[in-house]
Amino acid sequence: MYGLLLGLLVLDGILLSVVILLQSGKGGGLAAMGGGAAATDVLGGRQATTLLTRTTWATGTLFMVLALVLAIMSSTSTVPTSVLEGVAAPAATVPQPVLPGADPPVIPEGGAGEDEGNDAPANPNP
Secondary structure, eight states: OHHHHHHHHHHHHHHHHHHHHHSOOTTOTTTSTTTTHHHHHHHOTHHHHHHHHHHHHHHHHHHHHHHHHHHHHHHHSSOOOOTTTTSOOOOOOOOOOOOTTSOOOOOOTTOTTOOTTOOSOSOSOO
8 A cells, every 4th residue: 555655646746747847937837849930829828827737736636645654654654663772782891890809901012001103211211
Protein backbone atom coordinates (compact mmCIF):
# COMPACT_ATOMS: atom_id res chain seq x y z
CA MET A 1 0.00 0.00 0.00
CA TYR A 2 2.81 2.37 0.94
CA GLY A 3 4.66 1.65 -2.32
CA LEU A 4 1.53 2.26 -4.38
CA LEU A 5 0.88 5.61 -2.71
CA LEU A 6 4.53 6.57 -3.10
CA GLY A 7 4.36 5.75 -6.82
CA LEU A 8 1.21 7.87 -7.15
CA LEU A 9 2.98 10.73 -5.37
CA VAL A 10 5.88 10.59 -7.83
CA LEU A 11 3.58 10.47 -10.86
CA ASP A 12 1.47 13.30 -9.46
CA GLY A 13 4.61 15.38 -8.91
CA ILE A 14 5.69 14.85 -12.50
CA LEU A 15 2.20 15.72 -13.80
CA LEU A 16 2.07 18.80 -11.57
CA SER A 17 5.43 19.97 -12.92
CA VAL A 18 4.31 19.55 -16.53
CA VAL A 19 1.01 21.37 -15.94
CA ILE A 20 2.76 24.27 -14.22
CA LEU A 21 5.27 24.57 -17.06
CA LEU A 22 2.47 24.57 -19.65
CA GLN A 23 0.77 27.59 -18.11
CA SER A 24 1.48 30.90 -19.72
CA GLY A 25 2.78 33.46 -17.33
CA LYS A 26 3.85 37.02 -18.03
CA GLY A 27 6.61 35.73 -20.28
CA GLY A 28 4.41 33.41 -22.33
CA GLY A 29 5.48 30.09 -20.77
CA LEU A 30 5.83 26.84 -22.65
CA ALA A 31 2.21 27.01 -23.82
CA ALA A 32 3.18 29.79 -26.24
CA MET A 33 5.97 27.68 -27.71
CA GLY A 34 5.04 25.08 -30.23
CA GLY A 35 3.70 26.68 -33.35
CA GLY A 36 1.90 29.92 -32.63
CA ALA A 37 -1.65 29.38 -33.91
CA ALA A 38 -1.45 25.60 -33.47
CA ALA A 39 -0.89 26.00 -29.73
CA THR A 40 -3.93 28.27 -29.48
CA ASP A 41 -6.06 25.79 -31.49
CA VAL A 42 -5.10 22.81 -29.32
CA LEU A 43 -5.19 24.54 -25.95
CA GLY A 44 -8.00 26.91 -26.85
CA GLY A 45 -6.75 30.28 -25.65
CA ARG A 46 -8.59 31.35 -22.47
CA GLN A 47 -10.16 27.91 -21.90
CA ALA A 48 -6.69 26.40 -21.70
CA THR A 49 -5.85 28.76 -18.87
CA THR A 50 -8.97 27.67 -16.98
CA LEU A 51 -8.30 23.98 -17.68
CA LEU A 52 -4.65 24.27 -16.72
CA THR A 53 -5.50 26.26 -13.57
CA ARG A 54 -8.04 23.66 -12.46
CA THR A 55 -5.61 20.84 -13.23
CA THR A 56 -2.91 22.62 -11.23
CA TRP A 57 -5.22 22.97 -8.23
CA ALA A 58 -6.32 19.33 -8.45
CA THR A 59 -2.81 17.89 -8.81
CA GLY A 60 -1.45 20.21 -6.14
CA THR A 61 -4.18 19.17 -3.70
CA LEU A 62 -3.62 15.49 -4.50
CA PHE A 63 0.12 15.95 -3.96
CA MET A 64 -0.38 17.52 -0.53
CA VAL A 65 -2.91 14.88 0.56
CA LEU A 66 -0.67 12.02 -0.59
CA ALA A 67 2.35 13.56 1.15
CA LEU A 68 0.37 13.91 4.39
CA VAL A 69 -0.97 10.34 4.23
CA LEU A 70 2.50 8.94 3.51
CA ALA A 71 3.99 10.92 6.39
CA ILE A 72 1.36 9.57 8.78
CA MET A 73 1.83 6.02 7.48
CA SER A 74 5.60 6.15 7.84
CA SER A 75 5.48 7.50 11.38
CA THR A 76 2.95 4.95 12.71
CA SER A 77 4.08 1.84 10.84
CA THR A 78 7.06 1.05 13.05
CA VAL A 79 7.47 0.96 16.77
CA PRO A 80 10.19 3.39 17.83
CA THR A 81 13.28 1.55 19.00
CA SER A 82 16.62 2.62 20.27
CA VAL A 83 19.66 2.28 18.05
CA LEU A 84 21.54 0.89 21.06
CA GLU A 85 18.91 -1.77 21.82
CA GLY A 86 20.72 -4.63 20.08
CA VAL A 87 24.23 -3.67 21.21
CA ALA A 88 25.59 -5.43 24.29
CA ALA A 89 26.94 -3.14 26.98
CA PRO A 90 30.73 -3.37 27.36
CA ALA A 91 31.97 -4.98 30.53
CA ALA A 92 32.92 -2.29 33.00
CA THR A 93 36.49 -2.58 34.19
CA VAL A 94 36.97 -1.50 37.75
CA PRO A 95 40.34 0.19 38.32
CA GLN A 96 42.47 -1.44 40.96
CA PRO A 97 43.20 0.75 43.97
CA VAL A 98 46.77 1.82 44.60
CA LEU A 99 47.91 0.34 47.89
CA PRO A 100 50.40 2.17 50.08
CA GLY A 101 53.80 0.53 50.11
CA ALA A 102 53.16 -1.33 46.87
CA ASP A 103 55.61 -1.08 44.01
CA PRO A 104 54.67 1.63 41.47
CA PRO A 105 53.85 0.42 37.97
CA VAL A 106 56.86 -0.03 35.73
CA ILE A 107 57.01 2.19 32.67
CA PRO A 108 59.02 0.61 29.84
CA GLU A 109 61.95 2.43 28.25
CA GLY A 110 60.75 4.94 25.68
CA GLY A 111 57.21 4.61 26.94
CA ALA A 112 54.68 7.20 27.94
CA GLY A 113 55.87 10.30 29.68
CA GLU A 114 59.22 10.64 27.91
CA ASP A 115 59.76 13.21 25.21
CA GLU A 116 61.35 11.68 22.17
CA GLY A 117 64.01 13.77 20.50
CA ASN A 118 64.60 15.92 23.59
CA ASP A 119 68.38 16.28 23.92
CA ALA A 120 68.25 18.35 27.12
CA PRO A 121 70.07 16.85 30.11
CA ALA A 122 67.96 15.19 32.79
CA ASN A 123 69.29 17.55 35.50
CA PRO A 124 69.71 21.09 34.15
CA ASN A 125 71.34 22.40 37.38
CA PRO A 126 74.70 20.62 37.92
